[in-house]
Amino acid sequence: MSLLQEEREIILNNEFVENFDFAEVEEFVRGADKELFISHHFAQKKKKMLVQPRGGFPTYEKQFALNEFFVNANVDVLPLTIDSNTRLNDYATAKKMLRLSEESGNDMLNGYPLVNHGYRTTRKMITHFNKPVSLRHGTPDARLLIETAIASGIFEIEGGPITYLLPYSKNFPLDKAFLYWKYVEKVCANYSKLNMPINRESFGPLTATLVPPAITIVIQLLEMLLSLEEGVKSFSVSFSQSGSMNQDIVMGAVLKKMAKFYAKEINCDDAKINLVYHQWMGAFPTNKKFSEQLISLATVIASMVGADKIITKTKQEASGIPTKEANAETVANTQYILGILNGLPNVVDEEEEENLTLTVKAIMEAVFNDEADTLWRKVFNSIKNGTIDVPFSPHIINHNEMITVRDANKNIRIIKRGNVPIPDRCFEYEKSKCDLTKDTTSIVNDIIHDIGIMQ
Amino acid sequence: MKVVTGVVGNDIHVVANRLIELSLNARGFEVFNLGVNTYLEEFFDAAVETGADVLLISSLNGEAEGWAREVKLLKSKYKTLDNLILVIGGNLVVGTALAEEIVPRYKNYGFDLVFHQVDLNTGLDTIEKYLKERKV
Numbered sequence: 001m002s003l004l005q006e007e008r009e010i011i012l013n014n015e016f017v018e019n020f021d022f023a024e025v026e027e028f029v030r031g032a033d034k035e036l037f038i039s040h041h042f043a044q045k046k047k048k049m050l051v052q053p054r055g056g057f058p059t060y061e062k063q064f065a066l067n068e069f070f071v072n073a074n075v076d077v078l079p080l081t082i083d084s085n086t087r088l089n090d091y092a093t094a095k096k097m098l099r100l101s102e103e104s105g106n107d108m109l110n111g112y113p114l115v116n117h118g119y120r121t122t123r124k125m126i127t128h129f130n131k132p133v134s135l136r137h138g139t140p141d142a143r144l145l146i147e148t149a150i151a152s153g154i155f156e157i158e159g160g161p162i163t164y165l166l167p168y169s170k171n172f173p174l175d176k177a178f179l180y181w182k183y184v185e186k187v188c189a190n191y192s193k194l195n196m197p198i199n200r201e202s203f204g205p206l207t208a209t210l211v212p213p214a215i216t217i218v219i220q221l222l223e224m225l226l227s228l229e230e231g232v233k234s235f236s237v238s239f240s241q242s243g244s245m246n247q248d249i250v251m252g253a254v255l256k257k258m259a260k261f262y263a264k265e266i267n268c269d270d271a272k273i274n275l276v277y278h279q280w281m282g283a284f285p286t287n288k289k290f291s292e293q294l295i296s297l298a299t300v301i302a303s304m305v306g307a308d309k310i311i312t313k314t315k316q317e318a319s320g321i322p323t324k325e326a327n328a329e330t331v332a333n334t335q336y337i338l339g340i341l342n343g344l345p346n347v348v349d350e351e352e353e354e355n356l357t358l359t360v361k362a363i364m365e366a367v368f369n370d371e372a373d374t375l376w377r378k379v380f381n382s383i384k385n386g387t388i389d390v391p392f393s394p395h396i397i398n399h400n401e402m403i404t405v406r407d408a409n410k411n412i413r414i415i416k417r418g419n420v421p422i423p424d425r426c427f428e429y430e431k432s433k434c435d436l437t438k439d440t441t442s443i444v445n446d447i448i449h450d451i452g453i454m455q
Numbered sequence: 456m457k458v459v460t461g462v463v464g465n466d467i468h469v470v471a472n473r474l475i476e477l478s479l480n481a482r483g484f485e486v487f488n489l490g491v492n493t494y495l496e497e498f499f500d501a502a503v504e505t506g507a508d509v510l511l512i513s514s515l516n517g518e519a520e521g522w523a524r525e526v527k528l529l530k531s532k533y534k535t536l537d538n539l540i541l542v543i544g545g546n547l548v549v550g551t552a553l554a555e556e557i558v559p560r561y562k563n564y565g566f567d568l569v570f571h572q573v574d575l576n577t578g579l580d581t582i583e584k585y586l587k588e589r590k591v
Binding site: 168170171207209392393394396400403439440441444445448451 | 480
């Protein structure tokens with residue numbers, strides 16, 4: 001028995017898992033309908049941007065009802081968002097809260113406790129709708145969760161060791177996260193050999209708070225490489241609306257080019273790389289009409305960027321977990337806009353692209369030049385020593401030395417680089433776009449304003 | 456002047472915490488930032504360890520009140536913290552309440568200065584003025 005299989009048996013031999021049947025699950029994946037695989041939809045010749053909302057309810061019945069609403073609104077990809085107890089591997093609390101939700105009719109969980117429902121039950125729902133499902137979670141140790149997901153017919157797994165840790169956790173050990181995610185990549189890669197590939201997707205928005213494009217791209221590329229090197233054949237890089245249309249277009253162009261370039265560098269250019277765009281992930285206006293406008297604008301930008309998939313928000317974003325009605329309405333509206341957006345102009349900003357490309361390459365080179373023997377250790381060291389620095393990460397390992405502000409056109413610019421090896425020329429370019437004469441008090445006021453730009 | 460700061464409890468809202476650190480540094484304070492998700496004992500331990508003059512606790516999700524009730528008791532267990540100035544700010548209740556009700560309540564819990572939904576720089580100006588008056 002391989003080491004991986006030994007580990008899998010330990011993970012799945014868990015009091016919350018009812019007899020995981022490896023052979024049966026393998027047969028299920030081998031014979032699963034291609035419609036369930038988002039990789040199948042990405043591979044279509046006549047391409048349309050896929051629309052995916054967000055959403056997860058604790059009980060089977062409510063999740064089923066949500067999916068019905070989505071399907072009626074012409075959804076392309078169904079989400080399955082997992083509750084926060086499961087994300088922290090606290091299946092006992094999730095189990096209790098699920099029972100309370102079922103008995104009282106009130107939701108006691110902020111998502112679907114997949115491990116507690118189990119794969120036999122969940123698979124019934126997924127095969128009933130016969131749409132691709134994307135697993136949205138935020139789990140540093142997702143080993144049991146993704147085993148259950150794939151066995152249920154969920155063939156897209158979001159997340160990664162960096163993007164699911166640095167924005168969400170203060171002190172979960174980053175090195176452990178890398179090893180747990182290595183398991184996830186291997187399991188996804190192995191299942192991918194049986195039918196269409198399982199798609200992995202990185203979470204580009206990170207903290208969604210003034211993260212500069214170079215940092216977003218570097219982390220997307222590194223999580224992609226960590227995944228491809230384990231044998232994953234379909235991967236989505238992603239980012240969220242930045243607040244500047246031009247910066248989004250530039251970021252999309254550079255990310256696509258660099259992803260192809262680095263995949264080829266490790267001889268993985270047979271893998272399919274997709275681009276995903278998140279509608280605004282920062283603070284929303286409380287005015288629901290304004291929120292609708294913001295969401296529509298994001299859809300237009302996603303089209304300009306050339307995204308393969310868009311992940312939507314709702315007009316209720318500012319006020320808590322959205323209702324299924326509001327969620328379905330966004331899907332229908334987004335599909336409508338995509339249908340009428342024709343004859344888009346081709347916008348290219350060569351100067352910005354060059355500046356961003358040079359910055360990304362310099363940081364990537366610094367990561368690769370770390371003396372550690374494996375890629376994940378190089379990346380770990382690079383985060384630890386501040387070569388990679390994510391603004392507003394709550395994690396203790398993050399350096400927090402980089403400072404970013406918006407320029408007059410609302411582009412996010414780096415005015416303090418910390419240990420991030422941004423080439424002098426590129427750093428001068430960034431700073432040349434900003435007013436550097438301000439004192440810290442007015443910079444702090446600017447940052448507060450720049451974060452709340454859409455409110 | 457040394458300040459220990461951080462966000463109390465299981466609160467992970469980090470943005471204001473970083474801005475407080477930036478602003479305090481700019482005003483010439485020596486800042487020891489414990490970050491988000493910090494328990495009360497950690498604050499007092501850090502105050503002892505650094506010899507801080509000011510302890511500045513913040514909260515966004517409002518869970519501060521649950522913790523603040525234990526401040527006096529906990530502080531009395533430390534022998535060297537009699538001169539430590541206690542400040543709390545942010546969003547200090549779950550739900551809504553008036554500042555006129557909240558401020559006296561928190562002063563009762565043992566805080567010298569209380570800022571409920573007060574603008575960052577206004578709050579920091581008040582702290583500086585207070586320190587000057589107390590001649591710290």
